[in-house]
Amino acid sequence: MSSNLEDLYREVILDHYRSPRNRGELEVPPATKTDGFNPLCGDEVTVYLQVDPETDTIVDIKIQGQGCSISQASTSMMSAAVKGQSVDEARKLIRAFKALMSIHEHKLEGESDGSDLASDLEGVRLGDLEALQGVVKFPVRIKCATLSWNTLAQGLDERG
Amino acid sequence: MSSLDVERIRGDFPALQRVVNGRPVVFLDSAASAQKPESVLRAMDDIYRGSYANVHRGVYQMAEEATAAFENGRAKVASFIGAPSRDELIFVRNATEAINLVAYSWGRANLRAGDVVVVSHMEHHANVVPWQMLAAERGIELRWLPVTDDFRLDLTNLEATLDGARLLAITAMSNVLGTINDIRPLADAAHAHDALVLVDACQYVPHLRTDVAAWDADFVAFSAHKMLGPSGIGALWARRELLEAMPPFLGGGEMIRDVRLDGFTTNDLPWKFEAGTPAIVEAVGWGAAIDYLEALGMDAVRDHEERLTRYALDALTDRFPQINIYGPQDVSVRGGAISFLFDDIHAHDISQVLDQHAVCVRAGHHCAKPLMRQLGVPATSRASFYIYNTEAEVDALVVALAEAETFFKV
Ligand SMILES: Cc1ncc(COP(=O)(O)O)c(C=O)c1O
Numbered sequence: 001m002s003s004n005l006e007d008l009y010r011e012v013i014l015d016h017y018r019s020p021r022n023r024g025e026l027e028v029p030p031a032t033k034t035d036g037f038n039p040l041c042g043d044e045v046t047v048y049l050q051v052d053p054e055t056d057t058i059v060d061i062k063i064q065g066q067g068c069s070i071s072q073a074s075t076s077m078m079s080a081a082v083k084g085q086s087v088d089e090a091r092k093l094i095r096a097f098k099a100l101m102s103i104h105e106h107k108l109e110g111e112s113d114g115s116d117l118a119s120d121l122e123g124v125r126l127g128d129l130e131a132l133q134g135v136v137k138f139p140v141r142i143k144c145a146t147l148s149w150n151t152l153a154q155g156l157d158e159r160g
Numbered sequence: 161m162s163s164l165d166v167e168r169i170r171g172d173f174p175a176l177q178r179v180v181n182g183r184p185v186v187f188l189d190s191a192a193s194a195q196k197p198e199s200v201l202r203a204m205d206d207i208y209r210g211s212y213a214n215v216h217r218g219v220y221q222m223a224e225e226a227t228a229a230f231e232n233g234r235a236k237v238a239s240f241i242g243a244p245s246r247d248e249l250i251f252v253r254n255a256t257e258a259i260n261l262v263a264y265s266w267g268r269a270n271l272r273a274g275d276v277v278v279v280s281h282m283e284h285h286a287n288v289v290p291w292q293m294l295a296a297e298r299g300i301e302l303r304w305l306p307v308t309d310d311f312r313l314d315l316t317n318l319e320a321t322l323d324g325a326r327l328l329a330i331t332a333m334s335n336v337l338g339t340i341n342d343i344r345p346l347a348d349a350a351h352a353h354d355a356l357v358l359v360d361a362c363q364y365v366p367h368l369r370t371d372v373a374a375w376d377a378d379f380v381a382f383s384a385h386k387m388l389g390p391s392g393i394g395a396l397w398a399r400r401e402l403l404e405a406m407p408p409f410l411g412g413g414e415m416i417r418d419v420r421l422d423g424f425t426t427n428d429l430p431w432k433f434e435a436g437t438p439a440i441v442e443a444v445g446w447g448a449a450i451d452y453l454e455a456l457g458m459d460a461v462r463d464h465e466e467r468l469t470r471y472a473l474d475a476l477t478d479r480f481p482q483i484n485i486y487g488p489q490d491v492s493v494r495g496g497a498i499s500f501l502f503d504d505i506h507a508h509d510i511s512q513v514l515d516q517h518a519v520c521v522r523a524g525h526h527c528a529k530p531l532m533r534q535l536g537v538p539a540t541s542r543a544s545f546y547i548y549n550t551e552a553e554v555d556a557l558v559v560a561l562a563e564a565e566t567f568f569k570v
Binding site for chain 2: 043
């Protein structure tokens, strides 16, 4: 296995891929359900969210859908990272993760020095999620990694 | 023994000499688009360097040369598919545009609310969405021919499905399953119901001798880029009476006979449907691609691909008993596009590992989402073959797949 691939498929990614966290469904309502599609490859993900309106906290999250190891692992890590967090913290995490995925691209395109993105990353602990950084070297796979995050963001926006 | 001298053929393709990730490229994605031989590149280069000018109406030598070369390209394409006349061969951008031309021009002139168009579950989006657009706009009804468990067209309810239909729009070869559909009996059945027949021949023309008259088809769509020709050009062939009765598609230069303040009259066929400056150089390149294929002989091309497909199906199922192959096992009813999937490994992950081995296959829904839903999978990997592929390349695919399998083993 070449070092390139090992960069992409870190052990923690394969672990989340093989034993994904928070798989399942929640009853709608009270939970909300949001579908995400990756039109490039046909992958689909469904995010069930249960937010406590009193505390604005994500008390439960469940995931369904199919996808490649990158999308599955990213989804699993996301669910573990936002469960128990406030909606605000979850949004910060979404911004930070998307910054992690795009910083490299922006640098390549010479659009910016990435400083705006860097501020999104500041003070946010990504933990395991940093293992997904290798994805940026494989531009077509970035969409795999961000699918569930976009779906989560949509779910949070649509809560009304 | 192959019926083609593949080593010599490979030498004609500059792109096949490439090295990727330190290994010679193994190009198994010709169903998406084929590589181009030197002769096609040279023919296009020669026109640009020596005889380039806009076509038609130029009264000087270079314009006459360019026009002759362009129209010569058309004649080659028309004769390659057995078209009775080159006037029935309309140049468009690609097969997708050809089908849209029919939906837009013939469809809007002839179809009313409630009229039925029959398609199949194995169609490419190019032969689905234009009809869905007409359904949304005009209220036409779409009916679907299903696919059997052994990946063939399910004709059990053919008669009932065609009842009252105005058009059967069907692929001659599936880009996912490889399945070849026997067009003539389908055309006979459709015509018995007074329906016309549109054939999506995008995957067929590059690989098998094509005779649109023997099919008794009414419309046939295909692209140059899948048959060694350049991207940016494709063709619609249709019967003359149909083309003459159809209103024009795009309006502008070239497609008119006369324009006055109060209106216009259309040009003769085929130019009636070719508004604006056409893909001049691409038509010449396409002609050169056809010369290349005809020098090999389409029977030899088919024979080579049938053998290689047999070899690949056997190699894959022998080495990986658990592999799912979506397509017929009988190579006499299929082409060289092989879709496959391992139960627990996503097609994207397979492709990523294969890329490290410089093995190029496609992963995804292959623009056939209705079919993928029927198959119950989000995506497959697809290896596809052409005249320049070898058994050694199939072996390289197998080695790379074995590594992917080990890596992702649950
Ligand atoms: C069966 C089939 N139909 C239509 C198309 C569309 O061809 P194009 O993209 O050249 O318009 C393709 C190409 O993938 C195809 O395989």
